[in-house]
Amino acid sequence: xxEVKTSPNPSDxxxxxxxGIVVPQDFxxxxxxTFKSGQxxxxxxxRYETYGELNEARDNVIxxxxxxxxxxxxxxxxxxxxRKPGWWDNIIGPGKAIDTNKFFVxxxxxxxxxxxxxxxSSIDPTTDRPYGKNFPSLTIHDMVQAQKLxxxxxxxxxxxxxxxxxxxxxxxxxxxxLYPSFVRRLLAMATTAREGAQAIAFxxxxxxxIMQDPDWNQGDYPEEGGPRVGLSIARMMAHITYLSDASMxxxxxxxxxxxxxxxxxxxxxxxxxVESYLQYQAQSFINRFDANSYxxxxxALDQFDLGHAYGSLEAAFAPVQAETLxxxxxxxxxxxxxxxRDITIALLRAGKRACxxxxxxxxxxxxxxxxxxxxxxxxxxxxxxxxxxxxDFSI
Amino acid sequence: xxxxxxxxxxxxQIIGEWVEPGTRVLDLGCGRGALLTYLQQTKQVTGxxxxxxxxxISACVQRGVTxxxxxxxxxxxxxPDGHFDxxxxxxxxxxxxxxxxxxxxxxxxxxxxxxxxxxxxYWKNRFDSLLRGRKTRNAVYTTEWFESRPAxxxxxxxxEHFCQVKKISITRRVHLMGDWQKPCLLFPNLFAGYALxxxxx
Numbered sequence: 001x002x003e004v005k006t007s008p009n010p011s012d013x014x015x016x017x018x019x020g021i022v023v024p025q026d027f028x029x030x031x032x033x034t035f036k037s038g039q040x041x042x043x044x045x046x047r048y049e050t051y052g053e054l055n056e057a058r059d060n061v062i063x064x065x066x067x068x069x070x071x072x073x074x075x076x077x078x079x080x081x082x083r084k085p086g087w088w089d090n091i092i093g094p095g096k097a098i099d100t101n102k103f104f105v106x107x108x109x110x111x112x113x114x115x116x117x118x119x120x121s122s123i124d125p126t127t128d129r130p131y132g133k134n135f136p137s138l139t140i141h142d143m144v145q146a147q148k149l150x151x152x153x154x155x156x157x158x159x160x161x162x163x164x165x166x167x168x169x170x171x172x173x174x175x176x177x178l179y180p181s182f183v184r185r186l187l188a189m190a191t192t193a194r195e196g197a198q199a200i201a202f203x204x205x206x207x208x209x210i211m212q213d214p215d216w217n218q219g220d221y222p223e224e225g226g227p228r229v230g231l232s233i234a235r236m237m238a239h240i241t242y243l244s245d246a247s248m249x250x251x252x253x254x255x256x257x258x259x260x261x262x263x264x265x266x267x268x269x270x271x272x273x274v275e276s277y278l279q280y281q282a283q284s285f286i287n288r289f290d291a292n293s294y295x296x297x298x299x300a301l302d303q304f305d306l307g308h309a310y311g312s313l314e315a316a317f318a319p320v321q322a323e324t325l326x327x328x329x330x331x332x333x334x335x336x337x338x339x340x341r342d343i344t345i346a347l348l349r350a351g352k353r354a355c356x357x358x359x360x361x362x363x364x365x366x367x368x369x370x371x372x373x374x375x376x377x378x379x380x381x382x383x384x385x386x387x388x389x390x391x392d393f394s395i
Numbered sequence: 396x397x398x399x400x401x402x403x404x405x406x407x408q409i410i411g412e413w414v415e416p417g418t419r420v421l422d423l424g425c426g427r428g429a430l431l432t433y434l435q436q437t438k439q440v441t442g443x444x445x446x447x448x449x450x451x452i453s454a455c456v457q458r459g460v461t462x463x464x465x466x467x468x469x470x471x472x473x474x475p476d477g478h479f480d481x482x483x484x485x486x487x488x489x490x491x492x493x494x495x496x497x498x499x500x501x502x503x504x505x506x507x508x509x510x511x512x513x514x515x516x517y518w519k520n521r522f523d524s525l526l527r528g529r530k531t532r533n534a535v536y537t538t539e540w541f542e543s544r545p546a547x548x549x550x551x552x553x554x555e556h557f558c559q560v561k562k563i564s565i566t567r568r569v570h571l572m573g574d575w576q577k578p579c580l581l582f583p584n585l586f587a588g589y590a591l592x593x594x595x596x
Contacts, residue, residue: 325456344463345473348443356463357452374449381457 017093018085019051019076019100024116027150033111033118036145039136042125046150047116048072048108051092052100058157062103062383063147064088065164065171068238068297069289071115074107075100090371097376098383103160110171111146112138112296120219120292132292133219138300140170144178147171151182161185161383162322165368166335167297170304173343176322177306186322187382189368190332192339193306193313193346199334202241203298206234210291219292231291232282239281244331244364248274313346320347324354325382327375329367355382405576406511407433409569409591410483413509414438418480421505423467423497424487427451428460435460443479445470468493471500478504485511486535489546495561498594502563508594516550516584519573533588551584558594567593 030043049072054061064074066087075092077085092098092105109117112135120135127134136142151159162183164172169191176186192199210216213230221227240248252274270276310316324347328340337358347354357378361367407430414420416438422431425444428451434440444455444462455462463470482505484497489512491497501508513536514520520531530540531548551570558565570579570587579587 341465345470348461348463349474349478353461354463355452355456355461356465357449357456358464359449374453378449378453378456381453385457385459 017095018089019093021080022049022051022073022076022078022086024049024072024078026116027153029149029153033146033149035136036139036141037137041118041131041136044111044118044146045116045122046108046111046118046146048106048150049074049076049086050107051075051105052094052103054104054154054156058155059160060103061151061156061159062098062105063151063159063162063172063175064092064098064105064107065143065147065162065168065175066107066110067164067166067168068301069235069285070168071113072107072109072117073115074105088369090369091376091379097379098163099380102384106150106154108147108150110143110297112143112293112300114290114293115288117146119290120296121223121290130223130292132221135292135296138296140167140174140300140304141178143171143300144174147175148179148182159183159185161187163187163189164191165189166191166365167301169335170301173306176320176324177310177316180319180321183322184387185383186320186324187327187379188324188340188343189327190329190335190340190365191326191343192304192335193316193343194308194339195301195304196339200302202238202334203302206238207295207298209233209237210295213291216291219295221291227291228286231286231289231294232279234294235282235285235289236278239278241334242364242366244333244362246331246362247364250362252277307346313342314350317347317350317352320350320352322352323387324352325378326354326356327368327378328356328358329363329365329370330358330360331362332365332367334365405571406485406589406591410434410485410509410511411437413567413593414440414481416440419443419478421445421479421482421501423471423482423484423501424490425451425455425460425462428455428458428462430483430485431455431460431462432458467491467497468500471497471504474504476503477506480506481509482507483509483511485509486513488512489548490544491547494547495557498557498563499561502594502596506595507566509591510554510594511589511591512549512554514551514570514584514587514590515548516552517573517588518585519588521585551587551590554590554592558592563594563596565592566595567591 024047027046032040032042033044034040070087073086074088075086094101109115111117112119114121120131124131162172162175169188172188176183210227210230213227216227255273256271306316307313326340326344328337344354344356418440420440420442422444425446428444431442431444445467452462452464482501488494523529523531569591570583571589572579573588575589
C-alpha cells in the first residue's frame with residue numbers, strides 16, 4: 001500500500017470555497033487487468049485527483065464517477081491561470097455540498113478513457129503502438145473494477161459515498177451492487193439502469209460520424225491526427241442531447257453573429273449563435289478527446305442494462321446495502337425522470353433504503369451540474385445525515 | 396403556534412399505537428417526514444414516504460426518512476399485494492384527486508390502512524360555511540381559500556358511507572373532539588373535529 005498524498009494544499013486556495021491548486025496523480029498497476037469480456041491487458045494506469053484529507057479510519061471517502069465526456073478533474077485548478085476549474089467545482093470544496101473539510105473526495109478517470117487512464121490511445125506494450133481497435137471491449141463493469149483496484153491501492157476501507165451523474169451514475173449504481181459492504185451511500189443523478197433505444201441511437205450516430213471519417217482509418221491514426229471532423233460532429237450532436245429546447249432558446253434564441261446580424265446572408269457559414277456555440281464545443285472537445293475512446297465508451301453505455309444482466313432490476317439490487325438517493329431532472333430527455341424513478345422503485349421493491357427526488361429545471365440532462373441551492377441542500381443532507389442501521393426486508 | 400403542533404402530536408400518537416413494532420409502513424403524503432420519524436423512533440418501523448414536493452423530500456432525506464418524490468397513484472401501482480404492513484393516509488385524503496383509487500390501492504398493497512382526516516361535519520366547521528359563509532380554518536388548516544390547495548372536504552358520515560359502498564371493513568375508529576384530544580363518543584359527525592380509521596379488505 002502506498003502513501004496517500006492529499007494533493008490540494010489549503011494555502012494554495014485561489015478563491016474562497018475552492019480546493020485550490022490540485023495535482024493529478026497516477027495509479028499504475030503492473031498486474032494484468034482482465035476485462036469482463038475475458039480479454040486482458042498487461043497493466044494499466046488510472047489518473048485521479050483527491051481533495052480533502054483521508055481520516056484515520058480511512059472511511060470518509062467519497063468517490064466521484066464522471067460522465068462520458070468528463071474526467072478526473074472534478075474540482076480546483078491545475079494552475080492559477082487554468083481558464084476553468086474542474087467540472088463539478090460548484091459542488092465540491094471546503095464548505096460546499098460535498099464538503100472537503102469533512103470528506104476525502106476522489107475523482108477518478110475511467111479505464112478506456114483518454115485523460116490519463118489506459119485506453120485505446122495508450123501504447124500497447126506488446127506492439128509499441130496505440131491499442132486502437134485492439135483495445136479490449138469495454139463495459140461499465142470494467143470501469144468499476146479498475147476503480148476498486150485504485151481504492152485498494154489507496155488503502156480505502158469503505159466508501160462513505162459513491163456519486164455520479166449520467167454514465168457516472170451507472171458506475172456508482174454498479175459499485176453498490178458489486179461491492180455492497182464497501183459502499184455505504186449511493187448518490188446517482190440523471191442516470192438509468194438500462195440504456196434505452198433513443199440513447200443507443202444517439203450514440204450510434206456519433207460512432208458513425210467518427211467511423212465514416214476517412215481519417216479514422218479503422219482506428220489506426222497518429223496521435224495528433226484522427227477523425228477530427230467525425231469526432232466534432234459526434235460531439236455537436238451529443239451536446240444537443242445534454243441540453244433542452246428551452247435552455248438553448250434562452251441562451252441563444254435566434255441571435256445571429258455580429259457579422260451577419262445586419263442582413264440575411266444566404267450562405268452556409270455560421271450565422272446563428274447556437275451554431276457558433278456547437279462549433280466551439282466541438283473544437284475544444286476534439287483537442288482533448290480521443291475518437292477511439294469515444295467509440296469504446298459509448299459502446300460501454302449501450303451495453304449497460306442491469307435488469308437484463310441480473311435477470312431483473314430487483315435481482316440486480318438484491319445485494320445492495322447502501323442507502324441510496326436518486327435524483328432526476330424534469331427536463332432531462334436523455335435519461336428522463338422515469339428511468340431514474342425505475343431505479344428507486346426497484347430498490348424499494350427489493351427492500352432497500354432508497355430516496356427519489358426530482359428537481360424541476362429546464363436545463364436538460366446537464367441539469368445535474370446545475371448551480372442550485374436546492375440541489376446542494378439535498379446532497380449535503382444526504383451525505384451528512386447520521387448513518388442508519390441496515391435493515392433488509394427483501395420480498 | 397403551539398396549538399397545531401399539539402394537534403398533530405395527538406394524531407401521531409394514535410397512529411403510533413396502531414402500528415406494530417418493526418413493521419413496514421408506507422406514508423402517503425409524508426410531508427417533511429415527521430410522522431415517519433416518530434414511528435421509526437418509537438416503533439422501529441421501516442418507513443417509506445411519498446410526497447410531491449421537492450423541499451419536503453429534501454427534508455426527509457436530511458432527517459433519514461426514506462422518501463419518494465412523485466405521484467402516489469403511480470407509486471402504489473409498482474408494489475405487489477400486501478407488500479406493506481400498513482399504509483397511512485394522514486391529513487391527505489381530502490386533497491386526493493381520486494380518493495377511491497388511492498384507498499383501494501392502499502388496501503391492496505397494505506395489510507391494513509390508516510386514514511386520518513379533519514371532519515368537515517364538525518359543528519364549528521358547519522358554522523363556518525353556514526353562518527360565516529367562509530372556508531373552514533383552524534389551528535392546522537390555517538390558510539385562506541386563495542392560499543390553499545384544491546380540497547375535497549369530507550365528513551365522518553361521508554367516510555363511513557364510502558367504506559360501506561366499497562365494502563371496506565373498518566377495524567378501528569377513533570373520533571376526537573374539537574380539541575383533537577378528548578375522545579368524542581356521541582354524534583361524532585357533529586361533535587368530532589378529527590377522525591382516524593383503520594381499514595382492511
